[in-house]
Amino acid sequence: MILATWNVNSISVRIPHLISWLQQHQPDVLCIQETKVEDTKFPIDKIREIGYEAVFHGQKSYNGVAIISKLPMDKVEKTFRETPELDQARFIKAEIEGNVILNAYIPNGSYVGSDKYEYKLEWFSALRNYLNENQDSSKPVLLCGDFNVAPEDRDIYNPDRHRGEVMCSEQEREALSVIRDWGFVDAFRMHEEQTGHFTWWDYRLLGFKRKMGFRIDHIYVTESLAGKCKRSWIDIEPRKLDRPSDHTPLVAEFN
């Protein structure tokens, strides 16, 4: 199985890139974030035309997630907690060939100390509670998406320049480590120890041109899947296209 994750930053704008990338790489599963469309406007027909199915959970203007798959999906869920008024269309789950696929768009957090930052930390905490109560780390579980956290200094082009800022503050890294310690392995870091591998570059900083990258998109897998993960890599080619998403796809391949 080949699985990828990609924050597309509006599926309406990015659908040509998305279709092209699926046709070129033929992953079995692609988890996307920031679709920014209500479910009635999700471009399901274009996805079916190239041999994929999709399940999706969107809202107007903001957030929105989807799982696109060639393989049958079942046991789909679109929230992970009891308080739907806080649900911002940031989570979708499906099971594929016995693997639990959790696709998450973790809140950005705005700036350290803001209300949105507190919401981000609270969201991480709720996600850990969900894992505790609803999933089993001895089984094949995969959690992927845009985490909006660079776990270590080597995941930032220049960590000293951004020390303590949102996406790399100690509290965010600790919140992410609590998720990981439930029973996950970082698939990308199984195969690559070096810095210089990033999934996101800020539009505002003209970050891609200036090589100012962050590794904030991740594929976390439980041990039973980690043993089968033969490769994980970042495809920066879509970030070079006209009107790119600010993120680029991350891929993991399993035996």
Added chain:
DNA sequence: ATGGTGGATGGTCCA
């Protein structure tokens, strides 16, 4: 150079 761009939307909010 202490700002920059981009998406959804229709004045701002979000990232």
